[in-house]
Amino acid sequence: MKKLLAMLMAAAMTLSLVACGGSAGGAEDTAPQEGTAASEDGTYELALITDVGTIDDKSFNQGSWEGLKKFAEEAGISHKYYKPVEKSTDSYLASIELAVKGGAKLIVTPGFLYEEPIFIAQEQYPDVKFVLIDGTPNNGTEFKIADNTVSITYAEEQAGFLAGYAAVKEGYTKLGFMGGMAVPAVVRFGYGFVQGAEAAAAELGISEVQMNYHYTGGxxxxxxxxxxxxxxxxxxxxxxxxxxxxxxxxxxxxxxxSNGKVIGVDVDQSSESETVITSAMKGIQASVYDVVKKYSEGQFPGGQALVFSAENNGVALPNETSKLTNFTQDDYNAVFNALASDENGIASSMIKDADKDGNPISLSDIPVSIVKLTEIK
Amino acid sequence: MNTLYFIVQQTMFFSIPLLVVALGGMFSERSGVVNVALEGIMVIGAFSGIVVINLFQGVLPGQPILIAALLTATAAGVIVSLAHAYASVNMKADQVISGTAINMFAPAFAICVARSIYQTQQVPFQNQFHISKVPFLGDIPVLGDIFFKNTYITTYIGFAILIVSAFVLNKTKFGLRLRACGEHPQAADSVGVNVYKIRYAGVMISGALGGIGGLIFVIPTSTNFNATVAGYGFLALAVLIFGQWKPQRILLAAFFFGLMKTVASAYSVIPLLSTLSIPAEIYKIIPYAATLIVLAFTSKNSQAPRAAGVPYDKGSR
Known part of the structure; x- marks a missing residue:
């Protein structure tokens, strides 16, 4: 009886594994995703390695993968994504090695956490091209973008600015900012949000806008x-x-x-909840598509740090799904164009996470007079 | 006053899942089987419950879906706990190891299945279960504000589980046998109690309550389920130990942890605390520091079931 039970259990477990492997999978040791084509020798030329998030995080991992996949399918290039075992530089490097052994010629790594691994890997694999999203390769002291690497960053402060501006124009005077970890991209979003609210309040002649400000740390x-x-x-x-x-x-x-409202981030999050009134988006998918395309045309912008901002449609608020009523499409176009053309230095003078020398700027250094900030630590 | 009510209402969201899961752990440990698999069982329960909600959304009205989801979560929790029971009762395996195995298996299983059904690992759901005010009862001054506003039926289910658990454990024949198997299984066996059966029952009850607790935990906190219950299964174990394996004390422990968690998150709106500049970390530390201190001082006369963690071997009587 015992043996029979044990055998049944083993059989059930094996079956369930097989069932899952058939339809899902995708990470390093299992079958690649649907639509993923290997070349004849079983290698994958384009690779993406996720960071702590997953491939369907509805944020930058997913956006990057969709951009890469879109181009690869159009051009018929083999592609695959890998998932590191854990969140550490060693584990990231191991995944890069795995991708290179799998035949990768171009590796996309979404996420700030890849700054150090790419700093090491760009020297280690000079024949492989790297695309680092949301960061610049460094080892803590030295910053270096090698000729086989391109670093993509976004002007998140502009996306945050648009969101803050829209919220105050809409008539909200009590705002909140809740960030995840205080990594540079998140900080830029937050600072932009503060400055956008300040700018709109100044235009409308509002005397006070209250804002709670917090990073959850995860x-x-x-x-x-x-x-x-x-x-x-x-x-x-x-x-x-x-x-x-x-x-x-x-x-x-x-x-x-509590009948409150939410502003989403990175991608249009209106489908996630009725409460999302707009989203501060960055064009991750488009920028990855762009770079991969340039690579296949032999024009890989190696050694460069590309910044995607309003100027090249790297940031935006969604129009179709917006639930804002007082903040109209015309209002949006006006502020967006001002950012894009850097009218009166509105974009270039905006405070980011750090000054020109890379020294971090703290929240209290942002010159605001109308927005009353309450930072919750 | 509104802030005070708000704090109590939020505390429920933390405390009720902890209470239910810790009670589950209590049944398992009082029968003599250590159950560190609570985290994994919560994940499986939450996952299966959320899938049911996702499938029936729009077909059925809110509360019936919630009941269906709770029943599914219960069943799923029981099924997973059977694996733990089989390993630790029949096979006499190390109970910590089989529990750890379940903890690792559960999120992987949830992600795997979610991907094959929905192509993404998150399972979205609409929260149609929130009750902003219970009719009539919500109008009672003070008590109505505390217990019958901004709530979920799961809160009342949680309290019902507590009462039933306390009764079953202390006042029934089954409860007596369960406790005997956790203290001295040889003695229980010698008077004709089937230790294996009782232990199976204990683990299965913990599976059922763990599954329910997982679902209760997820519903008020997110709009999708992402294969995690954020370590609350382990926290429930701490509640269980802090509560000294007794229902009434577990209730106090769960509310103590819940209150501290709420205060740590929301202290900025509490008038008195927002003026003191105590970092949030201090509030977060308090429940754990208290657990350590209490354990340090009570470990000599700890109420832990004597035979918890020891596989029962008929031959060694």
């Missing part, structure tokens, strides 16, 4: 984030800019419960 949905967001809504906050992956889902849950 990118996952937790009851802690939900409670904090709920407490803000309880205290009168009208709209929260949720800027940290799944933290947004906790904010949305709190908003649904």
């Amino acid at each position: 990118f996952s949905a937790t009851p802690e984030a939900q409670t904090l967001a709920a407490s803000w809504y309880q205290n009168g906050t009208e709209v929260i800019f949720a800027c940290g992956g799944a933290v947004g889902n906790s904010v949305m849950a709190a908003a649904a419960q």
Whole structure:
């Protein structure tokens, strides 16, 4: 009887594994995703390595992969993604090695956390091209973009600016910003949000805009984030800019419960919850598509640091799904064009996460007079 | 006053899942089987429950879906816990190892299945279960504000589970046998109690409650399920130990942890605390520091079931 049971159990487990492997899979040791074509010798020329998030994080991993996949399918190039075992430089390097052994000629690594691994890998594999998204290769002290690497960053402060501007123009005067980890991209979003709110308030002649400001320190949905967001809504906050992956889902849950509003991040998040009124988007998919295309045309922009901003349509708010009523399409076009053409230095003078020499700027250094910031540490 | 009500209401969202899961752990450990698999069981329960919600959304009204999801979560939790029971009761395996195995297996399983159904690992759901005010009861001054506003039916289910658990454990024949198997299984066996059966029952109850707790945990906190319950299964173990394996104390422990978690997150809106400049980390540390201190001082006369973690071997009687 015991043996029979054990055998049954083993059989069931094997079956379930087989069933899953057949349809899903995708990470390093299993079958590649649907639509993923290997070349004849079983290698994959284009590779993407995810960071702590997953390939379907509805944020930059997914955006990057979709951009890469779109071009690869159009051009018929073999492609595959890899998932590191854990969040560490060693593990990232191991995944890069795996991708290179798998025949990768171009590797896309989305995420700030790849700054150090790429700094090492660009020297180690001079024949492989690297695309680092959201960061610049460095080892903590030395910054270097080798000829086989291109670093893509986004002007997140401009996306945040648009969101903050739109929120105040819409008539909200009690705002909140809830970021994930305080990595440079998130900080830029937040600072832009503050400055956008300030600019709109100045234009409208509003005397005071209140803003709560907080980093949760992680990118996952937790009851802690939900409670904090709920407490803000309880205290009168009208709209929260949720800027940290799944933290947004906790904010949305709190908003649904307290009739609050949410501003989404990275991609158009309006499909996630009714409470999302707009999203501060960055054009990850388009920029990856762009770079991969240049690579296949033999014009890989190696050694460069590309910045995607309003000027080259790297940031935007979604129009079709916007739930804003007082902030019209014309208002949006006006502020977007001002950013794109850097009218009166509006884009170039905007405060980012760090000054020109790379020294971090703290929240209290942002010169705001109308926006009253309350930072919750 | 509104802030106070708000704090109590939010505390429920933390405390009820902890309470339910810790009670589950209590049944398992009082029967003599250590159950560190609570985290994994919560994940499986939450996952299966959320899938049911996702499938029936729009077909059925809110509360019936929630009941269906809770039943599914219960069943799923029981099924997973059977693996743990089989390994630790029949096979006499190390109970920590089989529990750890389940903890690792659960999220992987949830991601794998979610991807084959939805192509993404997150399972979205709409929260139609929130009750902003219970009719009539919500109008009672003070009590109505505390217990019958901004709530979920799961809160009441949680309290019902507590009452039933306390009764079953302390007042029934089954409860007595369960406790006997956790303290001295040889003695229980000698008077004709089937230790294996009782232990199976204990682990299965913990599976059922773990599954329910997982679902209760996820519903108010997010808009999708992403194969994690953020370590609350382990926190429930701490609640269980802090509560000294007794239902009433587990209740206190769960609310203590829940209150501290709420205060740590929301202290900025609490008038008195926002003026003190205590970093949030301090509030986050308090429940764990308290657990350590309590354990340090009570370990001598700890109420842990004597035979917890020891596989029962008939031959060694």
